[in-house]
Amino acid sequence: MQREKCFIYTLLAVVFAVYVTGCGGGGGSPTPTVSGVAATGAPMTGTVFLKDAANNPEMSQQIASGSGAFSFNVSGKTPPFLLRAGSMYSMSNGPGRANINPMTNLMVAQAGAFTNMSSLNGFYMNPNGTQMRSMFTNMSTARLTVRQKLAPLMTAYGVANQDPMTSNFTIGNGMDRMFDDVKMSVDANGNVTMMYVNGTPLFTGQMGNMAGGNMMTGNIVSPGNIPASTFTVTPNTARLQADGTQQFTASIPVTWSVVNTNGGTVTQTGLYTAPAVPGMYLLKATSAADTSQSVTVTVMVSNRGMMM
Numbered sequence: 001m002q003r004e005k006c007f008i009y010t011l012l013a014v015v016f017a018v019y020v021t022g023c024g025g026g027g028g029s030p031t032p033t034v035s036g037v038a039a040t041g042a043p044m045t046g047t048v049f050l051k052d053a054a055n056n057p058e059m060s061q062q063i064a065s066g067s068g069a070f071s072f073n074v075s076g077k078t079p080p081f082l083l084r085a086g087s088m089y090s091m092s093n094g095p096g097r098a099n100i101n102p103m104t105n106l107m108v109a110q111a112g113a114f115t116n117m118s119s120l121n122g123f124y125m126n127p128n129g130t131q132m133r134s135m136f137t138n139m140s141t142a143r144l145t146v147r148q149k150l151a152p153l154m155t156a157y158g159v160a161n162q163d164p165m166t167s168n169f170t171i172g173n174g175m176d177r178m179f180d181d182v183k184m185s186v187d188a189n190g191n192v193t194m195m196y197v198n199g200t201p202l203f204t205g206q207m208g209n210m211a212g213g214n215m216m217t218g219n220i221v222s223p224g225n226i227p228a229s230t231f232t233v234t235p236n237t238a239r240l241q242a243d244g245t246q247q248f249t250a251s252i253p254v255t256w257s258v259v260n261t262n263g264g265t266v267t268q269t270g271l272y273t274a275p276a277v278p279g280m281y282l283l284k285a286t287s288a289a290d291t292s293q294s295v296t297v298t299v300m301v302s303n304r305g306m307m308m
Contacts, residue, residue, distance in 0.1 A: 035070060036097050039068045044086070045068075047061070047307070080136040081098070082127060087239070091135065098166070101169075115190045116207060116279070117280065149210045181223060182195070182196060201216055234249050246272045248271075262277070275301065
């Protein structure tokens with residue numbers, strides 16, 4: 001009888017140990033992370049930043065070269081989180097995926113009713129936890145508003161059912177290809193402009209009020225019909241502080257121009273000077289030999305003193 005009891009106790013101990021191990025008791029909890037891809041078409045490089053709702057010290061991580069990937073260990077941090085790469089933003093309500101791209105920037109602006117990049121950058125520099133929580137409460141509606149407004153364009157690229165903030169993001173395909181072909185600017189007054197790389201307009205509206213914008217559905221064409229560029233511009237994205245400068249180069253002789261009114265200046269040698277007011281501006285290089293060939297690049301301008 002005693003031997004049978006010992007057998008039963010041993011069996012129960014084994015079963016309990018298996019149960020605890022299966023529930024994670026033996027290996028500990030997984031590390032909570034916020035990760036994603038930062039891209040404007042081409043993957044971004046440099047640094048991505050994160051702030052939490054408790055105003056803990058800002059976190060920073062290097063963006064993986066070639067993929068745009070990043071990941072933060074948010075153990076001990078208080079959600080929601082506000083993420084920034086250059087002058088583009090995203091948000092997360094906890095561990096998970098939070099990509100950073102032109103559309104997530106519009107979603108954050110919509111959720112917080114920010115009317116220009118100065119106000120959004122200023123909030124990031126001095127965040128308020130209560131407002132951050134309010135913004136994320138509004139985020140579901142903000143994301144839906146942006147996606148509905150841009151649905152005709154997203155449908156053309158086969159990504160109508162994808163969320164720019166939380167969906168898997170593959171460089172060179174789907175949404176990334178859309179950002180390669182379609183460039184976005186936000187000027188000093190918060191006016192949003194989207195256009196194909198060849199200058200064909202697609203959308204005009206106001207930052208923080210996407211529902212009131214104008215989507216030019218008649219100008220949308222399938223991805224295969226976008227004129228392919230025969231040359232490259234380096235760098236393909238720039239991040240500057242207000243009044244900063246950046247030298248651009250092209251692989252062939254080109255004529256340089258700034259697309260946005262009051263969006264800075266550029267010399268015919270490709271030296272760009274940012275305006276004093278934060279925003280996302282477009283710089284265009286047009287082939288000197290064939291004016292139908294052009295490349296448009298994004299320049300993100302932040303408030304003075306912001307780490308880039």
